[in-house]
Amino acid sequence: MLVLLPPSESKAVPPKRGTAVAVDQLSFPELTDLRKQVLEALTEVSARPDALERLGVGASLADEVARNLTLHTAPARPAHQVYTGVLYDALDWATLSTEARRRGNKRVLVISALWGALRPGDKVPSYRLSMDGELPTLGPLARHWRSELPGVLAAAAGKRGVIVDCRSGPYVAAAPVSSFPTDVAARTVAVRVLRETDGRRSVVSHLAKHTRGEVTRYLLEQDADPRSAPELQEVVGGRWPAELTEPARPGAPWTLDVILRG
Template sequence: MLILLPPSEGKTPATAGEPFDPADLHFPELAPARREVLSALAQVSSSPEALARLGVGASLAAEVRRNTRLHDEPSAPAHTVYSGVLYDALGYRSMTPAQKRRVDEAVVVVSALWGAIGFADRIPAYRLSMSVGLPGTGKLASYWKKHLPAALEAHADGHLLVDCRSSSYAAAWAPVPERTVIVNVFQERDGKRTVVSHFAKHTRGELARHLLTRRGKAPDTPEALLKAAQEVRAAELVPGTARKPHALNIVLAG
């Protein structure tokens, strides 16, 4: 089983440590593409239109300036840099050493800057979303869609993929449908279901934690994933097709 996560919008900068080493990141075949994105991001972030180009407000100006010196910034494991609702619910810090090793092996983060990285890869904090367009790359979801399949298909071969990404990050790579299960979260009130945002992040993080810390064999089929999810939440499985992945729908009471 592999779990696909999006990065968090907010990042927790490392306060000390060596800069990231491109050679130490997972999926080394992405190195040339990463260099192109890093260069384009530094160029945009140093321009007078940086905030508008990156779609952020003035309160994030310091984070945008950091984008211009990422090769010199201190780095930390991705599970430390990424923060926010999903990662709080995942609760990596409270896991046992054995559970952390399992998480490091099973989680892949799909990123606008790095393409895809392992959960323990050391990275600096940065500000960039998948919906942004950069000079030379265009929209990053489309850019990474050209590069990620070659890097990720071999890594994913033989695994059940639990896809907890948001829509903009899911657009960057579409795994083989028959072994992929996307995780949807709905709230049900008076018999009516609605899509939720904040609670969806929390629930996906909660599900990822359960799957990675529970006893027994990791789910290796969509049906086994459904049973595991039902240990903590009401859920149902919508079977996929040759072109469409399976869907695990988690239903929260209103």
């Protein structure tokens, strides 16, 4: 099993001291050149007078953009400590059992606009960058990563086991399921969260992030390793009502709807 998570827009406030990121030592060294290109472009644009506009953020995030100027020297921490927000609060990595954390370090990947893909233990600094943006000289970030990221994720998925896709839209665009090899796409399941009230269902946003974090935590604590979409439905269905829909077309993922009632 492989679980694909989006990052969080919010990042933990960095410590005052610590070792800087070693880009060459992050997981998936085949992404090193692309990472360095994004790192340089992000540092350059963050120093510009119009940096906030270029990065698509408001004045309240000026301090976070300013941190981008020190990414080469800023203290780095494991990714599971850097990413915060609703999904990561629900995952609550620090309170996972020792065995669940061990499994998570092998089975969870965070898709990042700056780093491409990270394992939870990869040490990186806090930064501000979204996948739906673009950088001078590089263009749209999703297109930049699309040249290498699909192959990296497919290799990480291996020859068997389901791929649990909890990414949001911009991060899916960086490695669409349709770009995976046929056998990997056939094992990929996109997790959707629906609220059911009085028999009527609607897509939720805030609760969707929270629930995807809970689903990830549940899969790790259960030591679940489903080999197919129906097996994933059976496991998740032990905790929530879950409905599975077959791919709408070749190369599309299965869809697992997790139903929140009330």
